[in-house]
Amino acid sequence: MTLPHLPASPTHDSPADLPRVLGGTHAMAIVVGTIIGSGIFLVPSEMMRAVGSSGLVYLAWVIGGLLSLFGAMTYAELGAMMPFAGGEYVYLRGAYGDRTGFLYMWTWFAVAKPASIASVTSGLARTLGIFAAFHWLDTRAVGGPLPILWSQFFAIGVTWLITGLNYLGIKKAGDFQVVFTVLKAVLILVVAGFCFSSALGNWGNFGTSVGHATGGLSGFMIALIATLWAYDGWNDLTMVAGEVKQPGRNLPLALIGGLFVVGVLFMATNAAIQYILPAAQIAASPRPAVEALRIVAGPAGAALVAAGMALSIFVTLNGTIMSGARIPFAAARDRLFFPRFGEVHPRFKSPAYSLIVQALLSSLLLLVLGRFQQLFELAVFAEWLFYALTATTVFVFRRRHPEMARPYRVWGYPILPAVFVLCSIAVLYSSFVGNLQGSLIGSALILLGLPLYEWVRRRYSSRTLTST
Numbered sequence: 337m338t339l340p341h342l343p344a345s346p347t348h349d350s351p352a353d354l355p356r357v358l359g360g361t362h363a364m365a366i367v368v369g370t371i372i373g374s375g376i377f378l379v380p381s382e383m384m385r386a387v388g389s390s391g392l393v394y395l396a397w398v399i400g401g402l403l404s405l406f407g408a409m410t411y412a413e414l415g416a417m418m419p420f421a422g423g424e425y426v427y428l429r430g431a432y433g434d435r436t437g438f439l440y441m442w443t444w445f446a447v448a449k450p451a452s453i454a455s456v457t458s459g460l461a462r463t464l465g466i467f468a469a470f471h472w473l474d475t476r477a478v479g480g481p482l483p484i485l486w487s488q489f490f491a492i493g494v495t496w497l498i499t500g501l502n503y504l505g506i507k508k509a510g511d512f513q514v515v516f517t518v519l520k521a522v523l524i525l526v527v528a529g530f531c532f533s534s535a536l537g538n539w540g541n542f543g544t545s546v547g548h549a550t551g552g553l554s555g556f557m558i559a560l561i562a563t564l565w566a567y568d569g570w571n572d573l574t575m576v577a578g579e580v581k582q583p584g585r586n587l588p589l590a591l592i593g594g595l596f597v598v599g600v601l602f603m604a605t606n607a608a609i610q611y612i613l614p615a616a617q618i619a620a621s622p623r624p625a626v627e628a629l630r631i632v633a634g635p636a637g638a639a640l641v642a643a644g645m646a647l648s649i650f651v652t653l654n655g656t657i658m659s660g661a662r663i664p665f666a667a668a669r670d671r672l673f674f675p676r677f678g679e680v681h682p683r684f685k686s687p688a689y690s691l692i693v694q695a696l697l698s699s700l701l702l703l704v705l706g707r708f709q710q711l712f713e714l715a716v717f718a719e720w721l722f723y724a725l726t727a728t729t730v731f732v733f734r735r736r737h738p739e740m741a742r743p744y745r746v747w748g749y750p751i752l753p754a755v756f757v758l759c760s761i762a763v764l765y766s767s768f769v770g771n772l773q774g775s776l777i778g779s780a781l782i783l784l785g786l787p788l789y790e791w792v793r794r795r796y797s798s799r800t801l802t803s804t
Contacts, residue, residue, distance in 0.1 A: 352576050353578075354421055354578050354579050354662075354665075354680060354686075355583045356578070356580060356583075357505075357506065357507045357510070357579060357581070358506065358507070358576065358579050358580045358581060358586075359474035359581055359586070360582070360586040360590065361391035361514055361583075361700075362510035362511075362514055362580075363580050363587065363589075363590035363592045363594075364511070364589070364594050364597075365513040365514040365517040365518075365587045366572060366573045366576065366590070366594075366655050366659075367520070367570055367573050367590050367593075367594030367598075368517050368568075368573075368594045368597050368598055368658060369513050369516065369520065369595050369599045369651040369652065369654070369655055370570075370652050370655030370659075371457060371566075371567055371568065371569040371595075371652075372517075372520060372524070372598060372601065372648050372651075372652070373456065373569070373649050374459055374463060374645050374648060374649050375562075375565055375566030375567075375568075376566055376601070376625075376646070377605075377623060377624075377625040377626070377641065377645045377648075378622075378623065378647075379562040379563065379566050380393065380599035380606055380609055380610075380618055380624050380625075381621055381624050381669065381674045382558070382559070382562050383396055383558075383559040383562050383563070383620060384546055384615055384618045384619040385546065385549055385619045386549060386555040386556070386559040386562070387549055387551070387556055387558075388545050388546040388547075388548075388549025388551055388615070389545040389546070389549075389558045389615065389618075390541070390543070390544070390545075390610050392556065392560065393416055393606065393610075394603075394606070395556075395663070396556060396559035396562070396563050397599075397602060397603060397606060399560060399563075400560055400562075400563025400566070400567055401563070401595070401598075401602070403564065403591065403755070403759050404564065404567040404570060405595050405599075406752045406753065406755055407569075407570070407756045407760075408591040408592055408746075409591070409746045409747060409748075409752060410727050410730050410753040411423075411571055411574055411591060411726070411727075412587060412588035412592060412744050412746065413588075413744055413745055413746045414427045414729065414730060414733070415573070415577050415583065415587040415591070416583060416588055416742065416743040417463075417733070417740055417741065417742050417743070418430065418577075419577040419578065419580065419583030419584070420577060420578045420666065421575070421576065421578030421579070421662045421665055421666045421669075422578075422662055422663050422666025422667070423571065423572075423573075423574030423575035423577055423659075423662070424440060424571065424574060424575070424726045425437050425440050425441050425444075425575075425663050426439045426666060427726055427729045427733075428722070428725065428726055429670070429672075430729070430733070431728075431729035431732040431733060432725075432729070432732075433523075434670075434672060434789075434793070435789055436675075437670075437672065438789045438792070439782060439785045439786070439789070440663075440725075440726075441663050441664060441667040441672065441673065442664045442782070442784075442785030442788065442789070443603040443718045443721075443722065443782045443785065444660065444718075445660075445663060445673075445697075446785075447778060447782070448718040448719055448722075449656070449659075449663070449694060450660075450694065451699040451701060451718075452656050452660075452699035452719075452722050453495060453653065453657060453660065453694070453695075454495075454701040455655045456649055456652055456654060457490075457491035457492070457495050457702065458487065458488070458491045459596045459649055460494060460646060460649040460650065460653070460704065461473050461485070461488075461490050461491050463642060463645045463646050463649060464490075464642075464646055466626070466639075466642040467639070467642065468782060472484050472486055473490055477489055483495060484515075484749040488703060489744075491702050491704070492699045492702050494653065495590055495653075495657075495695050495699060495702070496652075496695055496699075498650075498653050498654050498657050499657055499691050502654070502657055502658050502661065502686060502691055503653065503681070503684060503686055503688055503691050504684050504686070505578050505686050506576065506685075506686060507771060509654060509658050511541075512654060513654055513658075516650065516654075517651055518645065518684075519647065520644070520647050521597075523640070523643070523644040523647065524601050524605055525601075525604070526640070527605065527608060527625065527629060527640065527641055527644060527752075528604045528605055528607070528608040528685035530608075530629060530632050530633055530640075531608035531609070531612050531628055531629070531632055531639065532608060532611060534612065534631075534632045536632060537609065537611040537612050537614060537632075537771050538611070538614075540613070541610050541613060541614045542610055542611075543609060544614040544615040545615050546615050546616055546619045546687045547616075549619070557762075557766060559705075560699070561763060561766060561767075564763060566602065567598065567602075568593070569652065569655065569656070570591060570594065570598075570718070570727075570804060572655050572656065572659035573590055573591060573594075573622050573659070574591075574660075575659035575660070575663060576585070576658060576659055576662055578662070578666075579738070584743030584744070585743065588743070594733050602720075605625065605643055605761070608628065609624050609625055609628045609775050612628040612632060613627060613628050613631075617638050623641075624785070625641045625645075626638045626640075626641045626645075635641070648688070657691070657694065657695075659688075660750060661687045661691040661694050662687060662690070662691040662730065664677040664687075664690050664694075665677055665678055665687040668690075671796045672789075672792060672793070672796070673792060673796075674792070674796075675796065676689045677689055677693070707784055708771075718781075718782065720760055720763050720764040720767055721782075724760035724761050724764060727757045728748065728757055730749070730753050731750065731753065734749070792796060
């Protein structure tokens with residue numbers, strides 16, 4: 337039986353393909369390095385204000401980690417079964433057809449990935465603003481009715497720097513990811529070690545609480561969504577699955593093992609902060625990790641955490657840019673997007689055109705919006721919409737094509753994938769209601785893809801470009 341809507345095997349007439357040069361270590365570094373950004377250093381404050389006690393904060397971390405793990409396990413089955421560039425695009429197109437695959441690609445290409453890249457780089461500028469040497473980032477570079485800050489130009493520069501690294505080939509970008517992910521993990525462990533070895537810590541802090549927390553189910557949902565944001569990014573590996581060696585083995589190991597590593601590092605960091613700071617102080621501090629190290633080691637300790645935050649964001653940016661460019665590349669190879677996006681650089685073997693356009697869109701968002709919160713909210717709605725939809729494809733493929741080779745089968749099927757789908761819908765609903773304007777804008781941008789799909793289909797569907 338032939339599976340419809342999946343990339344065909346390349347022939348001698350096929351255009352150049354992306355090479356499989358990423359090993360298991362690279363794959364693990366993409367998962368761990370992309371997930372661990374600034375979230376772990378910032379969300380403990382929001383979580384404590386929401387739930388009011390250390391016990392509930394930890395419960396939110398555990399549940400958020402488990403839900404992310406359920407999603408990663410579901411994606412691991414899909415990725416090992418269909419290890420092609422584009423990840424979620426491939427699964428959605430295979431299960432629900434060209435139109436759904438195109439809308440996913442359009443959403444990620446036009447909204448989610450550029451907004452994610454822009455929010456990450458603007459977050460990096462905000463983090464560096466902690467240092468006196470970077471205070472100039474908050475000053476105006478261009479005046480007038482639409483002022484532009486130096487931080488926006490800085491974010492644009494960083495976007496092009498990492499895009500250039502990926503332009504030179506995914507092997508170089510993957511090696512960068514490995515080295516700096518290891519350095520990031522070491523810095524996190526050093527921060528935790530400083531806290532736990534300090535005589536200023538107190539185990540009694542774990543029993544403290546905040547008197548005016550949001551509380552109840554609504555407060556717990558706020559904390560849970562914060563943890564899910566901190567864990568976000570594990571799906572990016574599937575987008576570069578076409579460049580991973582032995583994908584049937586390495587994709588599941590990296591997705592599941594990477595989330596376990598991240599969970600340990602997150603829990604250790606949160607425990608270290610709570611060992612130094614009581615609940616009320618965590619809730620009151622915008623950067624509790626920085627505050628904890630300032631108490632333990634003075635200004636040098638605070639600078640260490642700030643440097644760790646900046647490094648974490650930098651590595652996350654590399655994984656985000658790397659993965660985003662593969663989605664329009666895959667669609668172009670399937671004659672569902674402009675053919676230029678499906679070209680591979682003859683020397684560097686990278687989706688060069690796709691990378692450049694992605695950087696241009698991110699730069700435009702940084703100039704037009706600029707504010708971190710606006711950029712973040714623009715991405716959240718689109719992301720969770722397709723997380724839920726993509727996870728449902730595991731049920732479709734199990735029912736329609738039981739004969740397909742599955743190097744990995746999600747444990748707990750169908751319960752665990754169903755739990756992830758239901759929870760994704762709950763997060764999507766919360767995001768939609770909590771930011772109605774941003775969600776409506778996101779929905780409108782997604783729907784703009786429908787007339788574009790019809791135009792692209794008529795223009796390119798008859799061409800002979802072969803899928804990868």
